[in-house]
Amino acid sequence: MRTIAELAGVSSATVSRVINGSAAVREATAERVRQVIREQRFFPNTSAITLKYGRSGTYGVILPDITNPFFPDFVRNFEAVLLERNLELLLATTDFRTARIQQSIRRMLVRRVDGVAFLSSEEERESFAALVHNRVPVVTADMRKIAPGVSDVAVDFEKGMTVAVRHLYELGHREIAFVGGNSGLKTSDVRRSSFVEALRGAGLKVREELLVAGDYRIDGGVAAAASILEVKRRPTAIMTANDLTAIGVLRELHRQGVRVPEQMSLIGCDDIEFCDIVSPPLTTLRIPRPELAQLYIKALEAGRDVSRTGKQYWLEPTLVVRSSTGRAPKPARGDRKK
CATH class of the missing domain: 1.10.260.40 (lambda repressor-like DNA-binding domains)
Structure with a gap:
């Protein structure tokens, strides 16, 4: 210098x-x-700068699944904001494994990041405590809990599912299935319960056999669709916890000769790029990644004082209507009296 x-x-x-x-x-x-x-x-010399000022100019992001296109798109938007501010990004993935979460957090601590955006679905309060103890603020995804040094960014799935169910209801659908995420995860519970409440709000019956767990991946969607198609009284529409699941559902519907949307309507969630490529193009709840990235960085910067309780931030999804939803098919004569 x-x-x-x-x-x-x-x-x-x-x-x-x-x-x-x-x-x-x-x-x-x-x-x-x-x-x-x-x-x-x-x-x-970034190490020297960190030692001198106590800040590394680096934010960490921990993702559950780098193969899901939603997350690379989020990272692209997150990094774009950081670059505008001359800041750096440290990325880690967990693949839904607890051991990987702990390993990722150790990497963040060794690199002395200035904050961690934790988008993984697992609720790791002990790991959060380790970060906060080292004066590293944390922002979680859809945990809907805040604590000293811990903020949360939640997608308003209650509103989103209500809009999606209303869309199907107005198309004449009365039997709607739901394929969720991995059982036991907080984010999966939120999406499932939001869908159930949306059904009840529309005056529709909740059929437990139509509430099927997936794994946020295409194969999980395939297996879930096969299960749904085996029920005695099939639904006329299916909603899913994310778009990869919906693409898996679509694959199985095609395989079994179920026409979309003539015989079965389908709605995903996220609005990844593939939604406009599959046939038919997928109706979905859009979670805008640029706004999501901005919210995370806002929460991280606002939460630098880890002695203070973090804040709850909200993001509202919007319904993007494409060709995978249509009028509910008329029931066969034998089904009219059921």
């Missing part, structure tokens, strides 16, 4: 301000410093 300062004709403090993005340096001076930095191929 002293060399850069001498070549640019400024003080070392000015070089430091330019590196850290301070607005206290005139643009002409800052550009002269940046030009020298480029010419000298100088890179700041």
Whole structure:
């Protein structure tokens, strides 16, 4: 830094301000410093900066499943915001395994991240405590619990499921199945209970045999659809906990010769890019990733003081209607009296 300062004709403090993005340096001076930095191929020592200021300029993101297109898209939006602020990203995935969660958190602590966005579905209060104990704020996904140093970003599935069920109801559907996520996960429970309440709000009967657990993946959707199609009185519509599950359901419906939407309507959740590629294009609840990423960063920055109780943030999904939903088929004559 002293060399850069001498070549640019400024003080070392000015070089430091330019590196850290301070607005206290005139643009002409800052550009002269940046030009020298480029010419000298100088890179700041991030470890030294962390030791000096107690902040690494890095945020961690822990995901449950990197193969789900929803999460890479979220990371892309999250990183874009960080880059605008000259901040870095440390990424880890858990693959829905508790041991991987603990390993990921140890990586975050070793790298001394400034905060962790925890999008994994598992509720790991002990692991959160380890981060908060080391003054690292945490933002969880759909846990709907806050604590000192822990905020939460929740998708308003209650409203989203209500809108989706109303859409199907207006199309004449009265028997609607639901394929959820992994049993026992908080996020799965929220989506399932939101769907059940939406059914009741529409005056529809809740049939337990039509509430099937999946695993947020295509194969889980395939297996769930096969189970639903075996029930004595089939539904005329299926909703799913995410789009990959819906794509699996669609695959099995095609395999068994069930036409979508003529014989079965289908709604997913997330609005990943594949929704507009599959045939027919998938109606889905859109969870906007740019807004979600902005909320996470807002929550992380607001929660720097881990001695204070975090905040609850909400994001409302919207229904994107495509070709996988249509009028409910008329019941066969033998079914009319049932």
